[in-house]
Amino acid sequence: MAKASRFSKFKQNTLENSVYTMSESSRLAFIKKVYAYFGASLFVAFIGAVVTMKTSFVITVYQNYFIFTILEFASLIGLFFLRKKEPINKILLFTFTFLSGVTLGPMLAAYGISGNFNLVIQAFALTAIAFGGLTAYAWTTKKDFSYLGGFLWIGLFLLIGAIVINLFFHSMIGNTVISMIGVILFSMFILYDTQNIMKRYSEDEYIMGAIDLFLDFVNLFLFILSLLSNDR
Numbered sequence: 001m002a003k004a005s006r007f008s009k010f011k012q013n014t015l016e017n018s019v020y021t022m023s024e025s026s027r028l029a030f031i032k033k034v035y036a037y038f039g040a041s042l043f044v045a046f047i048g049a050v051v052t053m054k055t056s057f058v059i060t061v062y063q064n065y066f067i068f069t070i071l072e073f074a075s076l077i078g079l080f081f082l083r084k085k086e087p088i089n090k091i092l093l094f095t096f097t098f099l100s101g102v103t104l105g106p107m108l109a110a111y112g113i114s115g116n117f118n119l120v121i122q123a124f125a126l127t128a129i130a131f132g133g134l135t136a137y138a139w140t141t142k143k144d145f146s147y148l149g150g151f152l153w154i155g156l157f158l159l160i161g162a163i164v165i166n167l168f169f170h171s172m173i174g175n176t177v178i179s180m181i182g183v184i185l186f187s188m189f190i191l192y193d194t195q196n197i198m199k200r201y202s203e204d205e206y207i208m209g210a211i212d213l214f215l216d217f218v219n220l221f222l223f224i225l226s227l228l229s230n231d232r
Contacts, residue, residue, distance in 0.1 A: 019198040027198060030206055034197060037090075037210035041097040042217065048101025053109045062106045071097040079211065089207045097214060104218075116229070123225035130224075131217055133185055138194035146199070148192045155185050176230045182223030190216045 019030045050207040054060050061068055079092040111117045138145065159181055193216055197209035 016050075017202050019201060021205055022203060026203055030201075030203055030209070032197055032210035033206035034213070037093065037207060038213045038217075041093060041210055041214045043216070044094050045104075047096045047100035048098040049108055050101075052102045052105025053112065057102075058105050058109050061096060061102055064128060065103065065106065068103050070098060076211075079207070082206050084202075084209050089150060093135050093207050095212060096211070100214075119225060119228045121136050123221055123228055126224050127217060127221040130187060130220065131190060132188040138191045143216065145188075145191045145195050148188055148194070152185065152189055152192055155181075159185060172230060175226065179223050179227035180228060183220065183227060186216055186220040186223060190220065 019027050022030075034040055053060055075092050075096040079089060079096055082088050082092060107118075111120050162174075162178050162181075166178060190213075193209075193212045197212060200207065201208050
């Protein structure tokens with residue numbers, strides 16, 4: 001009975017043909033794939049960031065940042081449409097995550113040049129701890145976080161709007177408030193996505209589950225880093 005009820009909290013609002021409707025062994029295999037590719041994505045992004053930071057390539061990225069950003073988003077959009085196509089989905093996943101690391105490179109290099117790279121390390125450590133804790137809570141709690149979906153997307157659009165507005169005012173208080181809201185929002189996204197990847201995706205869409213978690217992790221890291229930087 002314990003095994004049969006392990007995923008019972010995900011029963012509500014489950015899409016037809018999603019992983020939840022399959023056998024428990026299929027669910028567990030799906031989850032293992034999701035986290036394996038999530039971990040690999042973080043490693044590839046790390047490689048992209050290090051290659052950019054530690055070489056003259058950082059100048060190329062800085063001078064052509066808009067182009068690299070376009071390529072990054074193009075690979076993400078391509079991944080969405082080709083998420084079930086092997087092996088192009090994996091190629092696009094690692095292309096996107098590598099480019100994510102590359103586009104983070106100039107910012108991280110700036111922290112190093114200014115002597116504040118310790119903030120990057122602290123932010124990453126805090127992100128890893130928070131992600132691990134929230135993931136464990138999402139899997140073990142009896143609460144179902146499906147209801148958060150609509151609120152989170154509304155909150156995300158409002159947060160983007162606040163960021164754009166604050167670009168014109170350059171308010172330190174505004175930066176701090178936005179960073180705090182971003183940390184809270186993406187912490188909630190981690191809870192939501194952790195529980196709902198089985199509801200939204202079919203067995204062959206584990207790549208999309210991995211990218212959901214990757215985006216949550218990276219955005220949480222960036223807002224924690226921003227919050228730590230605002231205290232300096």
